[in-house]
Amino acid sequence: MLLKTQFQKTVGLYLCLVLLLFLICASIVYGYTDTSWKVALEAFTDFNGSKEHLILQSVRLPRSLIAACIGASLAISGVLMQTLTKNPLASPEIFGINAGAGLAVVISVTIFSAGSTQAYTWVSFLGAAIAAIGVYIVGSFGREGLTPLKLTLAGSVVAVLFSSITQGFLVISETTLDQVLFWLAGSVQGRKLDTLTAVLPYLAVGWVISLLLASKLNLLSMGDDVAKGLGLKVGFIKLTAASCVILLAGGAVAIAGPVGFIGIVIPHITRAIIGIDHRWIIPYSAMLGGILLLAADILARYVIMPQEVPVGVMTAIIGTPFFIHIARKGFNAN
Template identity: 60%
Template sequence: MNGILYGNKIKAAGLIVGLMVALIIMVLSVVLGYTNTSLKQAIEAYTAFNGSNEHLIIQLSRVPRSLVGMAVGISLGIAGVLMQALTRNPIASPDIFGVNAGAGFFIVFGVTFLGISSIQQFMWIGFLGAAVAAGLAYALGSAGQGGLTPVKLTLAGAVMAALFASLTQGMLVTNEKALDEVLFWLAGSVEGRKLSMLATVLPALVIAWFISLLLSRQLNAFALGEDVAISLGQKTVVFKLAAALMVIILAGGSVAIAGPISFIGIVVPHFARYLVGNDHRWIVPYSAIIGGIMLVMADIGARYIIMPEEAPVGVVTALIGTPFFIYIVRKGIFQK
């Protein structure tokens, strides 16, 4: 599909509209929830703070979770684009290929056996887990006759996801303390996250966003085939390593702060391609904006599903993403 937006000016205007929508959604995230607040109260929480319950909720809960949700959604959206382009697999994403599960397993392992508790430690061990899971999935998918194919890589990723998920559950069964600390986090959630937690991972995420944008032109050449990319002078080995490193940073950082949130990385790139076609110079920024909007909207919805309690945002993204995933599989796109 060539997309429904044509011309660079229209696509640029679409980005501006997307940024405005993202800002509106973030404002709604700040004012909506079990405790009703208003835009006026949100502004006064920073300009005329009076210590009221509403002002405390806005400062300590609503604003941080809105910013965390936007940052994680941007990261997962871009990670999905990179993975789908690298593997030429339209259902590639950090959760399908076991990257999120690997990061989650390493973090639970650290909590259970190493006693880690800080977000800084979560971040580094999450990066390591994401890298190990991605490497194992790639190696397993490349084994055997025919080398690496989209179907083999998908199956290898599913195996890695199931393996790490099973190991994680096994550790939690034997350690009630770890279960209490990470159960809600493992479902994927931005509730209760603090700005200090975001500040820890944000520099790495921002760098990965910027580098991913720089790689977008090379993604176009690589999408034509590795042989074509080489003939155009692309150093494909260096490119693939750089793109894979960005996926590890984006997925590992997201899991460290919000847990393994599923389906954002699958769904978002397809929406972006529908809007702007197959030019990754536009797909990457569009996916970033759509990913942020989708995750923050899912978080708003998670507040109302079982009110007065809150559902993990990962549950809502799964409800959104599962029908889309089934649609892709039924069309047989990934078998190309």
């Protein structure tokens, strides 16, 4: 643990905020269309209607804000899931929640011809909830009940099942394939500001409730019996935290598709920096999640320029080594 005192943690959080704001600005400046920091500043202080100013205002600003919000939401949902399940591998993508939300969107496009962000949002929430319930039911089978290993296996099964069904829908519908293929890889490219504003209220509710639950999550992490002995309403807290996961993960998928690995990597990095106090873990994870997704999105613009790599591919490249390390460490500990 690097930061031990409250002063150190506070300073560290402010530094994370500064880095997050810097990357938001860098995301606005850098890309295929050549611009500079001066041009970016003028686009918001002395708009002249030029191509560069239009791109900066209508394309890059929404993209950078969306990346920050999605990264924060996925990171917080990973923290909540790992605390609820006491499983170091828990995250929206590993437990099939992203896949469930993605399948729901594909079904809504294929069968009901849904095309609005609002429609995507509601079906994403529904798909995320169905996936979460499915993982819980499958993981509960057997004599020992829920265990970290069984939850991971159940999540993997549900994720593969939903992903296979999604591929089936894409095979039989070329229209759906053209509409959602890039989205399914996880991308913030081409997203508009109204896409964010449609989902932001749900994400904000998830952020606020997660912060309010922080001290109770500290008790819950000690074990259900200890938490009950200290007067905590364990069932209610778990249900509330699970609802936040559905809001955050479902909302993130509605905007950017199933972006992976942020929910599993960031909580572990955060704990290595500031310890196990959720009052610090949640805000730090939000900042670091936004930082990681913004950095990945900026890199994705340059890998095969003038084309772009979906940001979900970049987070997978970054996150896979962490996942392997966490998986070996976690299961060796068990």
